[in-house]
Amino acid sequence: MPTKRYTIRATAARPHLDGDWDSAIWSKADTAAIDWFHPMSSDHRPETHARALYSAEGLHIVFRVKDRYIRSIATEYNGKVWEDACAEFFVQPRADKGYFNLEMNCGGTFLLGYAETQPDGKKESERVPWELASRIETYHSMPEKVDPEIADAKEWRIEYYVPFAIFENYVGPLDNVAGQTWRGNFYKCAENNSHPHWAAWSPVGEKLNFHQPDKFGEIAFEN
Template sequence: MIYTIHRTNQPPRYRGEWNDTVWQHAEIASIEKFHPQSSAFRPKTEVKALYDDTNVYIIFRVQDQFIKATYTTYQDPVYRDSCVEFFVMPMSPERGAAGYFNVEMNGLGMMLLYYIEDATRTTQGFEKFTKIPQERLRGMTIFHSIPAPMQEELTTPLEWIVEYNLPFSLFEAYLGELRPIAGTRWRGNFFKCGDDTSQPHWASWSPIGEALNFHQPDKFGLLQFA
C-alpha cells in the first residue's frame, strides 16, 4: 500500500471542510479492510494528508452509526469510543526507522498518543514505549465535529470529522532532525475502530493480517512525500 502526501502552500483552516480548496489537492485513502472479528457494521471511513515545512496535516471523514463519544481526557482509552487512528513511523535518511507514533482520536478530538519503540505486548502496555507529555502538543490544532460527549450511544447515522496537524518538531523531540522533503518515504497506517460500541469493528488502510492487532509495524504501508 502506498499513499502520497502532497505538499500544500497553505495550512487547512480547521473547519472540518472535507472539500475545502486546500484539501482538494490531497489524495483520498479508504479505510476499508475490516478484520474478520468485526461486526457486520462497516462504516465508510476516508482520510487525507498534506504537509509543508513544519507540519503534516490530517483529516478523517466517517459515515458512522452506533457512535460512542465518552472519553474526554488526554491519554484516555479513546479506542473504546468511535475512533480514528494514524500510526506513523518517521524515517531518517541517516538512521532509518526507529519507533512509531500512534495518534488515536475519538469524535470529540480527544487523543491517546504514545511513541512506541517495541510493540511487544506486556501487562504495562508495550515492551518499550513513552507516553507523550501533553506539553508536546502545544503546536497542534484539532477540529472535531462532534461538539460534546454523548451519555448514550447514538444509533442514527451521522457523518463526523476530525482534522488536525502534527508538528514535525513533535517527532524530532524523540528522533532528531527529520524534516521530510520531496521523495522522502515514511511508513504508517490509518485505522477506524469502535471497541466498546454495540457494533464493534476494526478497519485499516493497509491490511493487518489475521491478528487483531493494529500495532504491527511490519504491516504498515508506505507514506511517500511528493
Template sequence: MTTPASAKPAMSYTINATTAAPALSADWSALAWSAAATAELTNLRPESSDHRPRVAVRLLHDDLAIYGIYQVHDRYVRVVQEGYQVPVCTDSCVEFFFKPPVGPGYFNLEMNAGGAYLFTYVRNSRRCEDGFVDFTKVAPEHGRMVQLRSTMPARVEPEIKTPVTWCIQFALPFAALEPYCGPLAGHTGGGAAWTGNFFKCGDNTSHPHWLTWSPLPLLNYHLPALFAPIKLA
C-alpha cells in the first residue's frame, strides 16, 4: 500500500513538562491535567459507520515517563479482549503511535476500554503475513512497566449501546522504550522533536469507526511518514 506523496501531517502537539506525575486515577478533571494541552480526535474515516465518538487526549511528561489520559464520549462500547498483546483494536479502543528521535522505528500502544493493551515496536510497517516486515512485540517485562487504569470494567459484553463516557490513563516509562529504540538521554524534554498520532477505533463493535487526530489519506494507522510533530517541552 503506497502513501500519497502530497499528504502532509496537519497537526502538532506539545507535551508539557510536569514536576509531579498525575495520580493513576483515570480522572479527566484531576488538577494535574490542567497543565496539559488537549488534542481532539476530529477526523472520522469515511469507511466508518454513523457512530462518531467525541474523543480527547492530554499528555504530560517528566524525566521518567510520558503520562496520558483519553476521554471518550461513546456508544456501542464492547470489550472482550483481556490481557497483554491481544487484538484490542477489535474492541472499543484508543491508540497512541509515536516515534522517538532515536532508533529506526516507532511504537504503537493500543488500549481497549477495559485496560487490556497491545504494545509493539515497528521498524518496517509494510504489511506481510506475520503482520509487518520488521517489528518486535514489546516483551512482558517491559510491557509490565506501563501502568494503565480505566473507568470501565475489564469486560463489557453485551455492548453498551446507550451513551457512556469512559476514560483511560497510562504512564509510559522511557525505560520501557529504550531496549527497542536505544538511549533517550537528551530527548525527553527541552523541545525534543518526536512524531506521532492519536487514534480511536472499534473494529468489531456493532458500529465500527476509525477516528484520528492528524488526518490520514487512507485507512491505515501505520504510516509513520505521516506522523505529526509532537514536542516534549
C-alpha cells in the first residue's frame, strides 16, 4: 500500500479557534479523511475529517466528526480520553526522535504523550507535563461532559493550536518547518460506548494499536 501523504499549508493569519470548518482560513487547508476502520470496530462508521495549517509559531488542527452514540466523561488532563468520542493526532517531527500523541475527546479534554525508542530497542513513553501542555489552546463544540450517551446523529468539532516550542522541548530545534516532511497519523475512536470503533487516516493493519509509527503517513509542510 502506498504511503499516505498530507500537506500542511502555511497561513499568515491564525484560525480563530471557533471550530468554523468553512471559514476562509480553514478552506485553504487540505482535508484528510479518517476512513479506514479496524475490523474490530462495530458497524458505526462516523464520518471524520481533519485539517491542518501552520503559522510561524505552531500547528493548527481542526476535526469535524459526523457521529452517533456519543459519550465523553474524561474531564482531567491525561485522562482516558480514548475511551470517549475522541479524535487524535500523532506526529513524529524528526526521524531520529520519538513521536507525540495528542488525543482529545469531544468535550475538549486531552492528553499529550511522547514516546521514543531507545538504542537498545526499548520503547519509553511519558506524559508531557501540564506546565508545557497548558500552552495548547483549544476549542470544542460539545459540553465538557456527555453522559448519558447521545445515540442520535450529531456533528461535533474540536480545534487546537500547538506551539512548535512544545515539540522542541523533546526533539530539539525544528528551525523553519517550511519544506520539511514529518510523519504522523490522524485517528478517530471511541472504546467505551455502545458502538466502539477505531478509525485511521493511514491504515494501521491487523494489530489494534494506534502506536505504530511505522504505519504513519508523511506530513509535508508547504514551502
